[in-house]
Amino acid sequence: MINKLVQKIKGTGASIVAGLDPMLSYIPESILKKAFAEYGETLEGAAEAIWQFNKEIIDNICDLIPAVKPQIAMYEQFGVEGLKAFQKTVNYCKEKDLVVIGDVKRGDIGSTSAAYATAHLGKVTVGEKRLSAFDEDFATVNPYLGSDGVKPFVEVCKKEKKGIFVLVKTSNPSSGEFQDRLINGRPLYEYVGEKVDEWGKECMGDSYSYVGAVVGATYPEMGKILRKIMPKAYILVPGYGAQGGKGADLVHFFNEDGLGAIVNSSRGIIAAWQQEKYAKFGAEHFGEASRAAVLDMREDIAQALESR
Amino acid sequence: MINKLVQKIKGTGASIVAGLDPMLSYIPESILKKAFAEYGETLEGAAEAIWQFNKEIIDNICDLIPAVKPQIAMYEQFGVEGLKAFQKTVNYCKEKDLVVIGDVKRGDIGSTSAAYATAHLGKVTVGEKRLSAFDEDFATVNPYLGSDGVKPFVEVCKKEKKGIFVLVKTSNPSSGEFQDRLINGRPLYEYVGEKVDEWGKECMGDSYSYVGAVVGATYPEMGKILRKIMPKAYILVPGYGAQGGKGADLVHFFNEDGLGAIVNSSRGIIAAWQQEKYAKFGAEHFGEASRAAVLDMREDIAQALESR
Numbered sequence: 001m002i003n004k005l006v007q008k009i010k011g012t013g014a015s016i017v018a019g020l021d022p023m024l025s026y027i028p029e030s031i032l033k034k035a036f037a038e039y040g041e042t043l044e045g046a047a048e049a050i051w052q053f054n055k056e057i058i059d060n061i062c063d064l065i066p067a068v069k070p071q072i073a074m075y076e077q078f079g080v081e082g083l084k085a086f087q088k089t090v091n092y093c094k095e096k097d098l099v100v101i102g103d104v105k106r107g108d109i110g111s112t113s114a115a116y117a118t119a120h121l122g123k124v125t126v127g128e129k130r131l132s133a134f135d136e137d138f139a140t141v142n143p144y145l146g147s148d149g150v151k152p153f154v155e156v157c158k159k160e161k162k163g164i165f166v167l168v169k170t171s172n173p174s175s176g177e178f179q180d181r182l183i184n185g186r187p188l189y190e191y192v193g194e195k196v197d198e199w200g201k202e203c204m205g206d207s208y209s210y211v212g213a214v215v216g217a218t219y220p221e222m223g224k225i226l227r228k229i230m231p232k233a234y235i236l237v238p239g240y241g242a243q244g245g246k247g248a249d250l251v252h253f254f255n256e257d258g259l260g261a262i263v264n265s266s267r268g269i270i271a272a273w274q275q276e277k278y279a280k281f282g283a284e285h286f287g288e289a290s291r292a293a294v295l296d297m298r299e300d301i302a303q304a305l306e307s308r
Numbered sequence: 309m310i311n312k313l314v315q316k317i318k319g320t321g322a323s324i325v326a327g328l329d330p331m332l333s334y335i336p337e338s339i340l341k342k343a344f345a346e347y348g349e350t351l352e353g354a355a356e357a358i359w360q361f362n363k364e365i366i367d368n369i370c371d372l373i374p375a376v377k378p379q380i381a382m383y384e385q386f387g388v389e390g391l392k393a394f395q396k397t398v399n400y401c402k403e404k405d406l407v408v409i410g411d412v413k414r415g416d417i418g419s420t421s422a423a424y425a426t427a428h429l430g431k432v433t434v435g436e437k438r439l440s441a442f443d444e445d446f447a448t449v450n451p452y453l454g455s456d457g458v459k460p461f462v463e464v465c466k467k468e469k470k471g472i473f474v475l476v477k478t479s480n481p482s483s484g485e486f487q488d489r490l491i492n493g494r495p496l497y498e499y500v501g502e503k504v505d506e507w508g509k510e511c512m513g514d515s516y517s518y519v520g521a522v523v524g525a526t527y528p529e530m531g532k533i534l535r536k537i538m539p540k541a542y543i544l545v546p547g548y549g550a551q552g553g554k555g556a557d558l559v560h561f562f563n564e565d566g567l568g569a570i571v572n573s574s575r576g577i578i579a580a581w582q583q584e585k586y587a588k589f590g591a592e593h594f595g596e597a598s599r600a601a602v603l604d605m606r607e608d609i610a611q612a613l614e615s616r
Contacts (some may be wrong), residue, residue, distance in 0.1 A: 023324065023419070059576075073414070073421070078432060079440075082427075124351075126350065132387075144452040144484030147482040175453055177503070178499065192486065
């Protein structure tokens with residue numbers, strides 16, 4: 001799957017992943033009204049609105065980008081109904097030949113981590129059958145529990161030719177509270193980065209590993225160091241746009257070949273119609289506003305890479 | 309909810325939480341056959357088997373214990389159908405007046421962590437309505453992302469009078485890989501413990517805080533130190549039984565008053581019928597085997613506390 005991701009990035013010329021993290025406040029009134037008219041102000045109604053919103057955006061941007069990253073928390077808050085919308089979104093994106101990164105940040109120990117890996121990347125045995133549950137292409141993984149927590153994901157990746165992105169240095173302001181703690185003069189995230197490199201050696205694609213890393217755009221200097229520590233890891237970079245990361249900050253996450261990083265934008269793309277810059281599209285054409293935002297982001301990253 | 313947990317622990321005389329982490333291999337053939345006959349060898353069939361299995365165990369042990377801890381990964385691997393069984397299990401346990409600890413190990417940043425907190429402990433706004441999704445009483449939380457990741461859970465806990473258990477030192481063999489790293493001569497997990505104490509001060513129940521901690525039974529010496537660092541945190545202790553933790557190891561996790569810790573056993577209780585010790589019950593009476601295992605565990609912990 002990492003080979004497919006790289007190939008699609010080359011094909012689209014866009015190292016961009018669209019974060020499908022819908023909040024009800026991003027959804028135009030007309031969609032909400034229709035969904036509530038059909039299902040009431042219920043979890044089902046909310047899930048229907050989210051699904052219709054996602055579908056319109058996907059239809060408008062799927063030819064421009066290699067991948068999407070649905071954030072499962074935004075669906076999980078609507079319970080089982082929300083997770084049905086998550087499932088539909090994943091399936092629809094795969095139909096559109098998009099690479100799907102499930103932003104699930106799971107991580108547990110032993111058989112429990114194996115169950116999460118099965119849920120999101122693998123197949124579960126039921127009687128004589130082998131069945132898929134959510135079946136994303138990649139998943140994000142929390143490393144706090146150590147190798148016991150990550151290895152079961154690596155095993156499933158090998159078997160299914162899928163991939164993971166391990167949280168190394170997250171984009172939020174307080175990520176340093178634990179991640180930056182100095183151990184023998186080096187921050188914890190560097191040790192996690194070394195492990196990512198180690199885990200990744202077990203499962204290499206053509207030029208990058210099945211095991212990638214998450215490093216926030218908000219910490220470009222750290223990205224520079226981590227790029228060297230994990231040369232074969234694709235870096236998933238959140239924090240661009242709404243969180244404050246700029247195009248110029250991103251160059252350190254890429255390798256010389258212009259590959260090695262994929263930059264996420266969520267609100268900046270899916271709620272573009274609410275920004276002044278794209279207000280001309282109006283609520284009715286929110287999908288086109290998202291398309292314009294993707295084109296602008298592609299340009300911003302291309303310029304930053306050219307001028308380095 | 310921490311007050312209810314303490315009160316129920318006193319009432320039952322059992323500092324025990326039963327881990328409802330069903331694997332299909334724990335479920336007697338007769339239940340599987342019936343579920344597959346009705347729903348086929350499908351995700352729905354698996355979910356039905358899990359639900360029937362859980363229900364029988366809950367019926368057999370609910371008067372003996374204060375709390376249950378369903379591990380969501382074991383349900384999530386069966387997709388939406390599995391999560392319906394999770395939901396049914398949570399609801400049924402609450403009907404039986406058990407405190408429900410959702411072992412979800414979620415953790416993200418800002419609005420995403422808030423969405424997870426909403427999913428498991430809070431209420432989500434849909435139009436004019438405020439609706440619950442999974443609605444457990446407690447949830448486990450991963451601290452790797454720092455305060456930004458944990459605080460949204462604390463806010464929901466305050467509002468809903470619910471609680472969390474933050475992963476501090478997990479029970480698995482490789483937990484030390486990152487958690488034991490020395491920072492100025494002290495391991496990372498102690499810093500996390502200090503944060504748990506700090507977060508917990510914001511939301512105190514009568515004698516313990518809404519913010520508890522997870523510390524593995526497999527590391528009793530570390531438990532002793534963490535007990536002092538977080539005097540007001542209830543400690544959820546996994547790793548007893550199948551993972552190797554013994555009754556005698558547990559004493560350090562408790563305070564002088566015999567409170568302050570709740571010990572989890574999953575396989576040891578729910579798959580008791582497969583152990584030689586409880587084989588006499590047979591597959592048909594697996595619920596009674598679970599009951600016997602709970603009684604033995606209660607005795608084991610009581611003896612350990614008495615002889616300290």
